[in-house]
Amino acid sequence: MKLKRLVLTICALFISATILDPHIAVAGFFGPSTFDECVLENMKGVTSDVAAAAIYNSCRHRFPLKKVPTEQHKDFDTLYRDQNAPKLSTEETNKLTGRAGLVGNSEYSATIYNGNNTVTITKVEITVSTFINRLPVSNRYSVDVDILPLKTVTFKFPVISGDDDAKYSWSFAAAYGHRHYDLR
Numbered sequence: 001m002k003l004k005r006l007v008l009t010i011c012a013l014f015i016s017a018t019i020l021d022p023h024i025a026v027a028g029f030f031g032p033s034t035f036d037e038c039v040l041e042n043m044k045g046v047t048s049d050v051a052a053a054a055i056y057n058s059c060r061h062r063f064p065l066k067k068v069p070t071e072q073h074k075d076f077d078t079l080y081r082d083q084n085a086p087k088l089s090t091e092e093t094n095k096l097t098g099r100a101g102l103v104g105n106s107e108y109s110a111t112i113y114n115g116n117n118t119v120t121i122t123k124v125e126i127t128v129s130t131f132i133n134r135l136p137v138s139n140r141y142s143v144d145v146d147i148l149p150l151k152t153v154t155f156k157f158p159v160i161s162g163d164d165d166a167k168y169s170w171s172f173a174a175a176y177g178h179r180h181y182d183l184r
Helices: 002-020 035-042 049-062
Strands: 096-103 107-114 119-132 135-147 152-158 169-179
Touching (some): 096 119, 107 119, 107 135, 135 152
Antiparallel strands (some): 096 107, 119 135
16 A cells, blocks of 8 residues: 555656656657657747757757767767768858879878858768779769868778779769757
8 A cells, every 4th residue: 555655656746847847758758759859849830940940959959969989089079970960952062172082092082171160061972083994984982071160171981993094083972961050
């Protein structure tokens, strides 16, 4: 009898606390269990960009990006990487600039500047064109990166070797990343 009363008291306290402070609620039980669910649930009927940015930031605070160490930052910091980052718009991708070229026989080195002031780049797809057996060949390479807004990063990636005397060219095929919203 006392155990039953104790269990009922604990349940009543938990429900009361949850009603008074919804942040106590357990994700998935009384609310969304993922970032996407949080955004979708809270965006219903929202028509203001400011409100949408506030909801995005609130959901991101509740469901932060996973910390993933990257090779280039392993000794300095652990940066956030969103494994399902959306593809950037053409305008955002056009703000990426840089230089790239063949290093050795089968490796490309790229130095890329992220000219976006609210986007962290998490992946780039680069098309490298050359000649193999005197025929033009283009291959697309996907490279995980962490390029913070208005920063430059150098990285290397393996490529298929062209003819010994072949010239190489490159271009951005796509870029992916996450946006930072400023409520100022």
